[in-house]
Amino acid sequence: MPLTVKDVDRFVAARPRLEAIAYRLLGSAAEAEDAVQETFLRWQAADVDRIEVPEAWLTKVLTNLCLNQLTSARARRETYVGQWLPEPLLGGDPMLGPADTAEQRESVSYAVLTLLERLAPNERAVYVLREAFDYPHREIAEILDVTEAASQQIFHRARKHVAEGRPRTEVDAAAARRIVEEFLAAAASGRPEPLVRLLTADAISVGDGGGKVPARAKAFEGAAAVAKFVWGLFRPAEAKRALVGGSPEVYAWTANGEPAVLAVVDGRVVGVMCLQVTADGIAAVRNQVNPDKLARATAHWAAVDHGEPLLRAW
Known part of the structure; x- marks a missing residue:
């Protein structure tokens, strides 16, 4: 039976939550987007007409599709060239989802998304549904076809794994911009020493090309x-300009709720550098330069007022 307008509207209303x-x-x-x-x-x-709670039905279908995708993705990532990092979402992207609580904001941070890659698919599902969307364990158990006690155990195990990662300091947009400005000033100073002072002693840098x-x-x-x-x-280097198609304009922004450096060439985002900030300094610099993972960022960038760049590189 074809969907009625009401049925389509119900799905459209659920779509933002499903995408998040x-x-x-x-x-x-x-x-x-493909899973949704x-x-x-x-x-x-x-x-x-026979589905009693459409929202629950849709969430279960989506979650199980994602679990199947995660299982196959693990195999694909074993042959991925270099490091695999998540696709960054720029501040204001609706796919970031709810951000009313610290737990919701944390769950979509680039740092935590990277940590979630270490979890088993069912651990990741329980963690996301509980931590980011506050689903009760009774509903999570029904979605994943496990017992409520098992859902609770899986959640505690997943939460422990995530907590073992380095904590971050939550910053607002103004603070994020100041952090990026200071970081860029140090990077453009011509000497690495100013950067060292901004970093934690055990800082890391990871890139995904x-x-x-x-x-x-x-x-x-x-x-x-x-x-x-x-x-x-x-x-500066001519080879770098040739690689990205010009001299990038560099902006201070946020991605996944964290301070970020954006490199843009002719309106095209060619790099997103996410800075993981802790009380002791910048603990991680994660660079997404894979063009396949920057298309959405470019589309979002074109739709916002981003002002003038902080500097022009190379």
């Missing part, structure tokens, strides 16, 4: 190594 769940589960906006579209096709094929843009397969570790690498990124 799928993004947190998959770490990819493109894959999240497949959920709609399942909704379209279902006997909707997806085999399409050069990115070191192994992380840089330690403040001195990270500072030297970042300083090198901002040194």
